[in-house]
Amino acid sequence: MKTHPAIWDQxxxxxxxxxxxxAERLHQCRQAxxxxxxxxxxxxxxxxxxxxxxxxxxxEELYTRTFDLNPTCSLEIGWHLYGEQxxxxxxxxxxxxxxxxxxxxxxxxxxxxxSSLVSAQxxxxxxxxxSFSARFLxxxxxxxxxxxxxxxxxxxxxxxxxxxxxxxxKGDLPLxxxxxxxxxxxxxxxxxxxxxxxxxxxxxxxxxxx
Numbered sequence: 001m002k003t004h005p006a007i008w009d010q011x012x013x014x015x016x017x018x019x020x021x022x023a024e025r026l027h028q029c030r031q032a033x034x035x036x037x038x039x040x041x042x043x044x045x046x047x048x049x050x051x052x053x054x055x056x057x058x059x060e061e062l063y064t065r066t067f068d069l070n071p072t073c074s075l076e077i078g079w080h081l082y083g084e085q086x087x088x089x090x091x092x093x094x095x096x097x098x099x100x101x102x103x104x105x106x107x108x109x110x111x112x113x114x115s116s117l118v119s120a121q122x123x124x125x126x127x128x129x130x131s132f133s134a135r136f137l138x139x140x141x142x143x144x145x146x147x148x149x150x151x152x153x154x155x156x157x158x159x160x161x162x163x164x165x166x167x168x169x170k171g172d173l174p175l176x177x178x179x180x181x182x183x184x185x186x187x188x189x190x191x192x193x194x195x196x197x198x199x200x201x202x203x204x205x206x207x208x209x210x
Contacts, residue, residue, distance in 0.1 A: 003033075005122040008122020012122075023051065046157030091112060121169065134170040
């Protein structure tokens with residue numbers, strides 16, 4: 001299955017803090033997926049139905065409770081892969097360089113934020129994309145999806161759609177285990193051939209805790 005990079009951009013954008021356009025963007029992404037991946041589109045339809053009729057303030061509160069206040073659903077992928085290990089700092093550096101190379105903005109988030117890395121997944125070369133999905137995105141996504149299902153979250157369908165696309169992307173490659181020490185297998189993203197830079201500092205809080 002070939003999914004256009006623009007669809008990955010749309011999907012990644014759905015993991016950012018919601019605004020008045022969120023429902024329309026969710027609908028447009030679902031329509032874009034109906035032809036190339038009906039299974040992923042079905043996940044987004046589930047999310048549309050679960051979120052239908054909610055005001056912007058309700059979406060904001062739900063997003064904050066789901067992702068910002070729940071460590072098991074943190075949208076920072078490095079946390080799921082490394083926790084507080086030193087390797088997460090190196091992962092952040094690599095991700096920042098990767099986003100810079102691909103022309104993807106961080107939008108005030110840390111560089112390992114799911115929104116940016118989902119977009120990056122769709123822009124990687126055919127040589128790197130399967131490994132990136134198998135080693136980094138999917139191990140974190142599966143943990144998050146399980147947590148969302150346990151809580152019967154309205155965002156479960158969105159996560160289901162993302163998992164479907166990433167599983168197709170990884171093909172037959174083995175799946176890495178969460179928190180496995182995989183610093184040596186960063187698929188040469190970002191800082192290959194460059195002197196290492198200090199890990200980025202966490203972004204300042206920009207939303208009140210509810």
